[in-house]
Amino acid sequence: MKISIQINASPYQHQAADTAWHFIQAALEAGHEVYRVFFYHDGIFNACRDSRPPGDERDIVKRWSALQSEKGVDLVVCVSSAQRRGLLEKSVAKKVGGYIHAVADGFRIAGLGLLMESVIESDRHLTFGA
Amino acid sequence: MLYIVNKKGEVLKDCVERLTSHDVILLIEDAVLAAVKTSPSSVISTLASDISVYALRSDMKARGLDAQRCYERIQYVDYAGFVELVENNKPVRSCF
């Protein structure tokens, strides 16, 4: 089946991003397609390039980036959630004069239309929240 | 219909009040505590027998909870089982 994932909570403060990541690993292992992971509300902080957890802890942001580079899973950060919270993608940052490297590798910034497309194209849509 | 619940309290209560025959509920994250036998009893013990109750094994293990302390009706799944529950039930409601 095709699965669409939405993450609504920031990493570390809530288990949502961990649960979602483990679920996605198991879904891929079982041969399912993860159509897209959409980061919404405070979930956008999962894409925070400058996150630097202590060396003996899981690196949630890097783990997402690896999911994209190794498994090709589409990671999309909501542009309006991100702009409101100060996480700007390069082209947006250039336009408004923000910090240019805010978004980690493997994530792309786009609008809610991509959430909707993901939902429509998928057999299941799962939301992980706080 | 599958309900995925991640915490006890109001969130679990609101979910339980809306469960009907043949629904499936999966306890994840802090909600796995609801699987444990308590005094007074947890809201889980009040559910009709035609409702299936699952708990996510790794969330139990992470919190040092074992099946012996839980209600007999609880079934346990790992993440592969979580994926199967999602595949076998539609729609899915995430309660958080």
Place this chain on the structure above:
Amino acid sequence: MNLIGTLPLVLDVKTLFFIINKGLQGNVCGQEFLDIILMAAAFDQKVVVLFEGDGVNALLKNQQPECLNLKNMMPVLDTLPVYDINDVIVEKESMEVYGLTENELAIKAAVVSRSDIKKRLRSADHLFGF
């Protein structure tokens, strides 16, 4: 990377339930949730908006969030019919918990029993909450 992404020309029509079970004030999540609802309508999906639990209070008249510099969501709720979102339902049992009657609601909504709502939910493709 562009902001909109590439969308297929023809998308299915799915039945999407948007469940509001908490207040729309206090944080931005309610406001961002309404954005998803409007986007679903823009994609010509079959949209149902359901108020239940504490969420029934989101329909009270005379909300004045402006006194806290918070955004008033009522203009958005008033706009739902403009987006062809006419399937707005409120759970009867939750109305009773708060002693609310239909004429106390700020927008036109159908009061439906919990068991009838459940029947409708079972036929939905995807459910959204926040």
